Amino acid sequence: MKTYLFYDVETSGLNPAFDQILTFACIRTDLFLKEISRELITIKLRRDIIPSPHAFITHCLTQKELESGITEYPAAKRIHLLFNTPGTISLGYNSLGFDDEFLRFLFYRNLLDPYAHQYANQCSRMDLLPVTTLFKVFCDHVLEWPHLTDGRTSLKLELLSQKNAFMTSGRAHEAMNDVEAVIELARIFSRQKDIWEYALAFFNKTKDSLRINSMEKGYRVG
Missing domain, CATH: 3.30.420.10 (Ribonuclease H-like superfamily/Ribonuclease H)
Known part of the structure; x- marks a missing residue:
């Protein structure tokens, strides 16, 4: 069954190679845009990341919120599963220019296929x-x-x-x-x-x- 996966990420900065995803949110809908499920994942700040002050001024995430999150690897596995559910059309707002690039780096860094959600299992992308x-x-x-x-x-x-x-x-x-x-x-x-x-x-x-x-x-x- 084809479904839309609307998603958004908030990050520690603008560079997908040197920053990370901090929060990931998604809502899965049918093709008539009726909600099926939703999920919110908070990811702990990695020890090798120097976050951008401007990013935190923008999304207003606090240290306490991030400490309550999970580490990056289990988060990456869960997000990868969501995007690679057969028939998933993933989309956001400027997602091809920003969010999707962060996802590819996240998947690659955690030894997951960074491109499968773009073409495999009847999955595709939109923006x-x-x-x-x-x-x-x-x-x-x-x-x-x-x-x-x-x-x-x-x-x-x-x-x-x-x-x-x-x-x-x-x-x-x-x-x-x-x-x-x-x-x-x-x-x-x-x-x-x-x-x-x-x-x-x-x-x-x-x-x-x-x-x-x-x-x-x-x-x-x-």
């Missing part, structure tokens, strides 16, 4: 950030879009959540809170069925290749 960009350009009436002080539109999840009053259970940059916000965003987009399914096809290599090959090819001389 809701480019989908949000698509909706902003072609279907912007579905959301209230926040603006920065210079007038530019912001696609930051925190600001989108505030502007549209998403129902979440915690503070911004708290892993489970951000997962809930991403699901709220996906539910809004999925009501526009045609453009939602069109956007999802970009993450399916077979469908995307067929769409590209069916496009009329033009040639320009001079």
Whole structure:
């Protein structure tokens, strides 16, 4: 059975090679975005990590919270199992640019296959950030879009959540809170069925290749 695994991570810094995941949150849903299960994992800070002060100012995790967590290896095994459950489509917000890279380093560092969740057992990946960009350009009436002080539109999840009053259970940059916000965003987009399914096809290599090959090819001389 195909399912979505919405997830988010909070980390000790921005470098996946020299930082680590501190909290991991996920919610598994069916393809109609109905919740099946959720999980939150807190990971102890490794002794070889020098954390970034800016990271802790952002996510507000405390030493007490981290001390209550588990060590990295059992956490990595559990997360790897979640992502490699057959039929899992893993996705987040800017997950391909940030979260997924941290996961690959986590898996590799703990002797787990860092790529299986991308292709094996009918598993695959998505990212809701480019989908949000698509909706902003072609279907912007579905959301209230926040603006920065210079007038530019912001696609930051925190600001989108505030502007549209998403129902979440915690503070911004708290892993489970951000997962809930991403699901709220996906539910809004999925009501526009045609453009939602069109956007999802970009993450399916077979469908995307067929769409590209069916496009009329033009040639320009001079």
